[in-house]
Amino acid sequence: MPGTIETYFDKLERTRVWRSIFRSGKGTSTLHNALAIQQNVFLHLFPTKVRKRMLGLGATWYLGTLTLGTFIVLVVTGILLMLYYHPSVPRAYSDVKDLQFVVSSGLFLRNLHRWSAHAMVFLAFAHMFRVFYRGAYRTPREFNWVIGVVLLLVTLLLSYTGYLLPWDQLAFWAITVGTNISSAVPLIGDKIRFMLLGGHLVNANALLRFYVLHCVILPLTAVLFLAVHFWRIRKDGGLYVRETEPGVANSDQDLSNQEQESR
């Protein structure tokens, strides 16, 4: 019988429980559509309105969205990997090997985590090139560019701290070299390295510190800055459209000209 499912949903959406959760109510007016975004805690960071052409693949390539997508995949697979991984010297390497060869779907999850990590670094760079060459970093969006640079650094640090966790030769020497680079900082370099490793050698303390950085501190930092990043997009008028946002005004005359053009 056609229309049954729609009738069912229609009834569901009129129930008191549904209305108590989604308070914007039923309707297809602009107001209803706007409220549906505004009154949702997850969506309210995003613009309530997006220009239709910004949703075309050609317009944005979705590079920022894809970067977020890989981050979500990394969080989910990372949490699952944490259930089998002990960040201790005698266990770390064999736990990663068990994930590869013993745990059901462990190989799939580990590879998914690894490839998503590579993809996230690549996509973050691609996103930044896109933003740069399109000029979307200009006023009033320059602060969001800075947030983006912070997010790139957090992404690279996540990548780097994750590198130590398999506790193999590659990990050991990569972290030895990397932390020695940090000791090149004038005056406090050796102290930074000592604090980062929790000692003078890449050892049990270093493994635990990198684990905590990788699984707690850096992801939380990333989420915080991601929230600011998305919220700024909304405040700066949604995704960037070159035709309506001519960038930096050099004088008041330019500004009034631009205002007229955009009308």
Next chain:
Amino acid sequence: MTTTKDTYIVQEGAVLDRREFFTKLGLGSLGVAAVGTLAFYYQYLSPNVLFEPSPIVNAGAIDRYPLGSVTLDVNSAIYLVHIARGYFSLSAICTHLGCMTAWKPELNMIACPCHGSRFNREGQKLAGPAPKPLPWLKTWLSDDGELMVDRSITIPQFQFLRV
């Protein structure tokens, strides 16, 4: 009779008024607390006890190192070298970025696998990005006739142990 409150009003501009005083007191306390928090974190994150290997290494009987030999001890990352002028030991940690170097007898030099630094058997740099020669480590003979090395003490180059 003038009360304290009156004094404040009279000396307008000369001293802090009460609001300003408490604002500065509050901000100052927050500043002190912030510095204290930083010191707290700094101390907490610097471990006081480390479970790391002792810097002093017993390299075994001295006759294990014949004349002309360069021996790498992988576990302690030191070279024990015996040349005509005497015995000495070098750190095997590359002075560039901390990789462990290796003795290449066919090239007659010490080479780093990471970024290609090369040193001669006295630790002096021949090529590559290393900024400094390999440090010479304090070396002495124990009462039992065994070579001892303290990896935490570097000595000037060409101070040989003569037996």
